[in-house]
Amino acid sequence: MTLTALLLLAGGALLWLQFGSAHQFAGAVLHPPQPAPNITLTDETSQPFALDSQHGQWILLTYGYTSCPDVCPLTLDHLRQVKELLGAQAANVRVVFVSVDPKRDTPQVLNGYVKHFGSDFKGLTGSADAIAQAAKAYDVRYELKAKESGDGYTVSHTAFVYLIDPAFQKRITYPFGVEPAEIASDLKYLMTSETPAQ
Amino acid sequence: MNKLFWGMGLLALAILINCGGSGTPNGIAISNAWVRPTLTADGTTAAYMLIKNYTAQDDELLSASSNVAARIELHETMQMNGMLSMESRRTLAVPAHGQLALSPGGAHMMLLGVKQELKPGDQVPLLLYFEHAPTIAVSAQVMDEAQ
Numbered sequence: 001m002t003l004t005a006l007l008l009l010a011g012g013a014l015l016w017l018q019f020g021s022a023h024q025f026a027g028a029v030l031h032p033p034q035p036a037p038n039i040t041l042t043d044e045t046s047q048p049f050a051l052d053s054q055h056g057q058w059i060l061l062t063y064g065y066t067s068c069p070d071v072c073p074l075t076l077d078h079l080r081q082v083k084e085l086l087g088a089q090a091a092n093v094r095v096v097f098v099s100v101d102p103k104r105d106t107p108q109v110l111n112g113y114v115k116h117f118g119s120d121f122k123g124l125t126g127s128a129d130a131i132a133q134a135a136k137a138y139d140v141r142y143e144l145k146a147k148e149s150g151d152g153y154t155v156s157h158t159a160f161v162y163l164i165d166p167a168f169q170k171r172i173t174y175p176f177g178v179e180p181a182e183i184a185s186d187l188k189y190l191m192t193s194e195t196p197a198q
Numbered sequence: 199m200n201k202l203f204w205g206m207g208l209l210a211l212a213i214l215i216n217c218g219g220s221g222t223p224n225g226i227a228i229s230n231a232w233v234r235p236t237l238t239a240d241g242t243t244a245a246y247m248l249i250k251n252y253t254a255q256d257d258e259l260l261s262a263s264s265n266v267a268a269r270i271e272l273h274e275t276m277q278m279n280g281m282l283s284m285e286s287r288r289t290l291a292v293p294a295h296g297q298l299a300l301s302p303g304g305a306h307m308m309l310l311g312v313k314q315e316l317k318p319g320d321q322v323p324l325l326l327y328f329e330h331a332p333t334i335a336v337s338a339q340v341m342d343e344a345q
Contacts (some may be wrong), residue, residue: 066237069244069309070275071282073234074302077343104240113237141281148286149271151310156283176282177303 026182027174037137041124044111065101081180100142231338241312268311
């Protein structure tokens with residue numbers, strides 16, 4: 001009787017260790033991780049920038065546009081907070097913002113915009129074709145919409161945040177609005193539980 | 199002497215009534231008004247606030263104006279199949295004994311053609327126009343996120 005009880009207890013403890021303390025991720029996790037598509041665009045300093053140049057860093061990639069008054073500042077402010085929450089570990093995290101409005105988002109415009117959220121945030125733009133390819137690589141959909149007032153346009157777009165690891169693999173896709181604390185928690189977990197890429 | 203005494207008493211009562219004391223607010227009340235900084239030369243940004251309707255009558259926010267912006271539009275961020283878009287709204291409902299929350303990711307005011315750079319710490323004067331309630335003047339603080 002005592003042995004059975006002990007075995008049950010031990011079994012329960014092992015199950016708890018396996019599943020009970022498992023980290024709950026705040027986004028859609030890719031099982032197994034997939035190689036991240038490389039995209040090459042023009043950055044906010046008007047220089048060519050290839051995403052895989054950040055191999056070795058954790059990358060938080062998102063798409064939007066600078067004339068977006070609500071969604072994009074919220075996403076970028078959240079990513080700013082993620083870095084703040086990571087403290088010293090933030091040095092290994094790079095935020096990359098790709099414009100889906102290259103007509104208005106020149107490198108200079110992007111520079112003023114992304115640097116407000118982080119001095120090391122990258123803003124990428126390019127030709128309409130280059131942006132279309134970069135969007136397709138990450139299944140980003142976007143559509144220009146003429147404003148009802150007839151003056152200008154807005155851009156409807158998907159607003160996911162893609163987490164790419166130091167081995168340049170896609171790991172997690174976060175939907176719009178995930179709290180910074182949750183993303184930071186996921187990153188801390190991955191950073192401490194995984195060996196750095198060689 | 200009696201008249202003076204009564205006069206002062208009435209004055210004191212009138213002052214007390216007008217100060218409102220700790221009584222229930224009435225009409226429309228605006229709180230936590232804030233505006234995002236302008237980050238681009240085209241001067242587009244968003245304003246947010248909480249609008250509470252303490253009356254028994256449904257009301258509508260019709261429009262807003264500010265001397266810092268060429269124009270203010272009402273919008274609502276909507277999500278469909280993962281796509282986020284801003285839908286223009288002619289008016290926004292402020293239900294009786296209810297509220298209208300203008301907040302990030304939801305309904306908001308879009309400020310267009312902002313002529314000066316708005317930096318955190320600046321104040322933006324706004325005028326809010328309602329269907330029933332009188333026009334309300336609000337001072338919104340420029341900041342990066344809601345406090």
